[in-house]
Amino acid sequence: MTPTLQRGEALLLAGIRQTHGFAEAPRDIPLQWQAFQQLTGMPPRRNGVNYGAVCATNTRTQTIEYMCAMEVGDFTGLPAHIGRMRVPEQNYAVFTHHGHVSEIRDTWAAIWSSWLPASGMTIADTPDFERYDEAFDPHTGRGGISIWLPVASV
Numbered sequence: 001m002t003p004t005l006q007r008g009e010a011l012l013l014a015g016i017r018q019t020h021g022f023a024e025a026p027r028d029i030p031l032q033w034q035a036f037q038q039l040t041g042m043p044p045r046r047n048g049v050n051y052g053a054v055c056a057t058n059t060r061t062q063t064i065e066y067m068c069a070m071e072v073g074d075f076t077g078l079p080a081h082i083g084r085m086r087v088p089e090q091n092y093a094v095f096t097h098h099g100h101v102s103e104i105r106d107t108w109a110a111i112w113s114s115w116l117p118a119s120g121m122t123i124a125d126t127p128d129f130e131r132y133d134e135a136f137d138p139h140t141g142r143g144g145i146s147i148w149l150p151v152a153s154v
Helices: 025-037 101-119
Strands: 004-008 011-021 045-058 063-072 083-087 090-097 121-123 128-132 145-153
Touching (some): 004 145, 025 045, 025 063, 025 101, 045 083, 101 121
Antiparallel strands (some): 011 063, 045 063, 090 145, 128 145
């Protein structure tokens, strides 16, 4: 597992934010993506990329806040129920996920348990995210998936 190190640009993300229990997340996040695909009244997206951003993780309550999102140029005119997130410019370790989207949890686990402890890096205080580019096929669940982990040197 060898990431590339990249400087990520600042992003404005708009979509659906929900909190999930750790145990329920594998079942509930795909349902969240289905709801995201049905959104209407959204402004034009900046590109053909979707993002699965981890907004917050609480190990005490065993919950994660997750956002299914697209990049927008600004938040003007967004309906009140749409979540918003500003992601600052940041250095990232970028990992390619080669398997089916349902197996992405395994890639995350390997990053946290193996790569990060051996990397000599720490996590920067900004959201990490999954990036589903134009090559991702939502019907097959394959292709075009990367994980962007915000990093800083120790």
